[in-house]
Amino acid sequence: MTVEQQEMLPLFLARIGKTIIRPGGMTMTNELLEQCHLNEQTTILEVACNIGTTAIHLAKKYGSKVVAVDLNPQIVAMAQDNIGKHGASNLVSVQQGDALSLPFEDSRFDVLINEAMLTAFTPEMRTQALAEFSRVLKLGGVLVTHDLLHIEPQSTLTDNEIPAEQLDEKRWRSYYEASPFEIMEMKTGDLRLFSFIGILQDEGIAGLIRILQNIEHNEEDQQRFIDVVQNFDDRRKIVGSIAFISKNQK
Numbered sequence: 001m002t003v004e005q006q007e008m009l010p011l012f013l014a015r016i017g018k019t020i021i022r023p024g025g026m027t028m029t030n031e032l033l034e035q036c037h038l039n040e041q042t043t044i045l046e047v048a049c050n051i052g053t054t055a056i057h058l059a060k061k062y063g064s065k066v067v068a069v070d071l072n073p074q075i076v077a078m079a080q081d082n083i084g085k086h087g088a089s090n091l092v093s094v095q096q097g098d099a100l101s102l103p104f105e106d107s108r109f110d111v112l113i114n115e116a117m118l119t120a121f122t123p124e125m126r127t128q129a130l131a132e133f134s135r136v137l138k139l140g141g142v143l144v145t146h147d148l149l150h151i152e153p154q155s156t157l158t159d160n161e162i163p164a165e166q167l168d169e170k171r172w173r174s175y176y177e178a179s180p181f182e183i184m185e186m187k188t189g190d191l192r193l194f195s196f197i198g199i200l201q202d203e204g205i206a207g208l209i210r211i212l213q214n215i216e217h218n219e220e221d222q223q224r225f226i227d228v229v230q231n232f233d234d235r236r237k238i239v240g241s242i243a244f245i246s247k248n249q250k
Contacts, residue, residue, distance in 0.1 A: 009228070010050060014078050016221060017210045019053040020202040021116050023148050024241030025192030027201065029054070029115065032144050032187065032243055036111055038062040045069070045109040045136060047099050047129075048117040052079035052092065058113075059091035067109075069097030099129045104136045112137055115146040116193075118175075119165070126175055134180040137248040143181055145244050147172070149188055152238035172242055181246035189241045194232040 013021060022029050038044070040063035046055050049068035059066050070076050079094045097103050099117065112133050118126050133143055150166040169188065176183050192198030199208055215221040232239075 008072070011072060011074055012221075012224065014051050014075055016214045016225065017207065018199075018203070019051055019082075019207065021050055021193065022146055022202065022241075023116055023119075023191055023193050024146060024187075024189040024243060025198045025201055028187060028189055028192075028241060028243055029144075029146055032146070032185075032245055033058070033113075035185070035245060036142050036144065038064050038111065040064065042110045043067075043108065044111045044113065045102075045104070047097070047102070047112065047114045047133070049079055049094060050075060051082045052094055053082070054113060054115070055079075055092045055094070056083060056086045056088045059088050060086070064091070066092045067104075068092060068094040069099075069102065070094070071096065071098055100125060100132060102132050102136050106135055107138045107141075108136050109141060110138060111142045111144065113144045116148070118145060119147040119167070121165075123165070127178070130175060130179040130181065134248050134250045137250075139248060139250060141248040142184075143244070143246045143248065145246070147242055148191070149240040149242035150238065151240045169242065172244075176244060176246055180248060180250040182249050183244055183246050185245040187243045189243075191232065191236050191239050191241055193241075194229045195236070 010021065020026055038058065042062065042064040044058055044064050044066045046066060046068040049055055049070050052068055055066040055068040058064050068079060070079065073096050076094055076096050083089055083092045083094060118129060121129060137143065149172070150168050173183065192201070203211070215225055
């Protein structure tokens, strides 16, 4: 199978049961969300929602109404099924949507969450996405983002499974400083994505067992999962995680 024929990584991970894709793991995301003072009146948009794990968590923990979007229609279908299974359909809705042209009116949401997406964008797309995030957020609304951080300036990333531009802290900051957002807080940390500890923390023992069972009878899936884990392990010294809480100042 060629690279072009290979299933996209987010869809592959969703299919085998990897429910959380967060560079710094669930802990970093939750630390940021705790500072957003979410409640039943908060309207939340999650962009690039994967199968809806974060949206479901927010609805159940805070009682917030969450709208989730993803560009991939197959992942949207998986998210709809997942939301229904968790009994969260009264608070969470999901639809297909493009981060560069969100299907919502101006100033609709209080909080917008986006994880592991801006990393994979071109500079122009990244700038456009931040402008679009600002458009759909209310004045003073909060943006929470969580991405890959390049921490070793002398190294390079050349891997089909990690399609990330090499952005260090200074370059990440430059995008927000040129946008309508004011950085309120920034956190950096290790790359927990696909580490053994990270998988256990994010998915739990039952989740890890689920993933292993899902790939048990498919040698291609087994090999690709091993390759993904190994690729990320090989890069932990040069890649970390970075997250921002920013306020919309448009």
